[in-house]
Amino acid sequence: MLTATCHCGAVSVDVPRKPRRLTSCNCSICRRYGTLWAYYKASDVGVTGARATHGYSWGDKALRFVRCGKCGCIMHWEATDPTVSSRMGVNARNFEPAAIAGVRVRHLDGASTWKFLD
Amino acid sequence: MPLPKTIHGSCHCGNIAFGLEWPGDSAEIPARACGCSFCVKHGGAWTSNPKARLVVTIGDSALVSRYAFGTRTATFHICSRCGAVPIVTSEIDGQLYAVVNVNVLENVGSASLRRSSADFEGEDLESRLGRRKRNWIADVRIQGAGR
Secondary structure: OEEEEOOOOOOEEEEOOOOOEEEEEOOHHHHHHOOOEEEEEHHHOEEEOHHHEEEEOOOOOOEEEEEEOOOOOEEEEEEOOOOOOOEEEEEHHHOOHHHHOOOEEEEEOOOOOOOEOO | OOOOOEEEEEOOOOOEEEEEEOOOOOOOEEEEEEOOHHHHHHOOEEEOOOOOEEEEEEOOHHHEEEEOOOOOOOEEEEEOOOOOOOEEEEEEOOEEEEEEEHHHEOOOOHHHEEEEEEOOOOOOHHHHHHHHHHHOEOEEEEEEOOO
8 A cells, every 4th residue: 555645744645556657747737736647446545634625626627636725735636526437546746755766657748639748 | 949028827727827037038947846845745846047027916815825844934825726836935034035836837838948856955044045045036026916
């Protein structure tokens, strides 16, 4: 198991295993957040401190980006309607850096083509 | 390609926006990925120039949260609607200094960013504030959106 923790410690996210790869996306939200996504089944992820979180959705509001309401660390995204998608993206920036050292990062062109750039 | 006359940036929802006038005619700007605990978690990379001029426009100041830690001499301005962190400020001897997050820039492409990493771990407080006075943007104005 791995745990992602926000800076102030109010929120943490447990995932069952180390990710095999990470995604860096250049879309309007991901580039601003500076996130590195690791994907899991939502039912495999445990969020502690959810009451301290704030969410942000825009456009079609299919996804909700969840962050710590105090230190602002982006913790994960989830489907706003869990019956539509069981996927969750967990922000690997909040893992201990050593825990994800060497994991391949793929660059997704979420800004336009939705294809990987590498 | 030369930099635009005014570099624009904003959080995702637009509540915190800025215009940055970069001095001279350089073609690129530095982007320092800071190694501190906050910046690593936020993927933050910052730029500044002591001769630049920064005007920050806040749509709704009730929707800006401020976070500080450690020496508590730097304030991270987090949009409490969308969660982006466009600017960091530090008030030193009554003067406001700032750096801006290159991840929120609108009209500067990645080819114009000269990326490096920076680690200020172990720096004492006096050196830290001195470095900010030398390197951070010294002409900073924060204003409401107005009508």
